[in-house]
Amino acid sequence: MDLYGHKSGSIPQKIVIHLIEIILLWISYWILFQNGGAWCEQHLFIHNATKELDRRVIIFAFNIIIFLRLAYMMIFLLKRKIPWEESISVPLAFAVYFIGYSLFVLPTSKSFGGLDYFAVALFLTGCVLNSGSELLRDKWKKNDENKGKIYTQGLFKYSRHINYFGDILWVTAYALISKNWFALTIPVFIFCFFAFYNAPKLDNYLKAKYDKDYDEYAKKVKMLIPFIY
Numbered sequence: 001m002d003l004y005g006h007k008s009g010s011i012p013q014k015i016v017i018h019l020i021e022i023i024l025l026w027i028s029y030w031i032l033f034q035n036g037g038a039w040c041e042q043h044l045f046i047h048n049a050t051k052e053l054d055r056r057v058i059i060f061a062f063n064i065i066i067f068l069r070l071a072y073m074m075i076f077l078l079k080r081k082i083p084w085e086e087s088i089s090v091p092l093a094f095a096v097y098f099i100g101y102s103l104f105v106l107p108t109s110k111s112f113g114g115l116d117y118f119a120v121a122l123f124l125t126g127c128v129l130n131s132g133s134e135l136l137r138d139k140w141k142k143n144d145e146n147k148g149k150i151y152t153q154g155l156f157k158y159s160r161h162i163n164y165f166g167d168i169l170w171v172t173a174y175a176l177i178s179k180n181w182f183a184l185t186i187p188v189f190i191f192c193f194f195a196f197y198n199a200p201k202l203d204n205y206l207k208a209k210y211d212k213d214y215d216e217y218a219k220k221v222k223m224l225i226p227f228i229y
Contacts, residue, residue: 010078010081010082012087013082013083013084014074014075014082014087016087016088017074017082017087017091018074020088020091021067021070021071021091021094022067024091024095024098025063025064025067025098027098027099027102028060028063028102029060031099031106032059032102032105032106033056033060037106040106041106044103046103046106046107047106047107048106048107049106049107049109050109051109052108052109052110052112054111054112055105055110055116055177055178055179056102056105058116058120058177059105059177059178060102062123062173062174062177063097063098065123065127066094066127066170067094069127069130069131070094072131073131076138077134077138096186097171097186100183100186101174101177101178101183101186104178104180104182105177105178105179105180108178108179108180110179115176118176119172119177120173120177122169122173122176123170123173123174123177125166125169125170126165126166126167126168126169126170126171126172126173127166127170129155129162129163129165130163130166130167130170131166133154133156133162133166134163136154136155137151137154137156140153140154150209150210152217152221156221158226158227159222159224159225160199160203160217160218160221160222160223160224161194161202161224162226164194164198164199164224165225165226167194168187168190168191168194168224171186171190172184172187174186174187175187194224195223195224199224200223203218203223
């Protein structure tokens with residue numbers, strides 16, 4: 001899919017994405033707090049721990065926050081065209097978070113501890129890095145004086161794709177809250193996807209668009225992880 005360089009409202013695609021997301025949220029709630037946990041234990045052989053439900057509440061709260069962030073971004077910030085393939089692939093990706101982490105946390109009955117408070121802080125930090133960077137960039141782009149210029153300010157002065165780094169952080173927070181080692185495969189996959197596919201692809205697009213200005217920016221600022229990579 002060619003995701004960059006084409007502007008469009010893509011209203012039908014956005015409606016489809018949000019409808020699917022709402023269905024995924026309902027499935028998550030069903031698994032975490034209704035008969036879905038018992039169904040998964042019976043049919044998927046995933047132990048359904050019924051004590052210490054704090055983690056389930058946190059996981060579902062994470063789901064709600066991510067849904068609201070995605071909705072705001074798509075309605076108010078996203079200007080590019082959304083291909084129909086993406087209207088299916090995006091909800092499938094979020095199904096990994098909404099449903100996948102609901103399943104990962106089912107067997108967990110460990111009480112809330114210090115690492116979990118760190119995970120909540122990590123989640124909030126990731127959300128701020130992702131949404132905050134997008135909001136600052138959107139405000140900058142609305143200034144006519146900046147038309148045709150590359151944005152290297154705000155949080156993007158620490159990483160060329162600081163928004164992607166934020167995604168990695170909040171996905172990692174999900175895994176930590178679930179207390180399931182298998183859950184860590186998701187942030188590892190997300191890191192590899194951004195580091196070796198999506199970020200380099202976007203780099204190529206931005207280099208073609210901004211030429212030497214982007215080369216200078218890339219020399220000074222790391223691609224994904226601030227000051228490291």
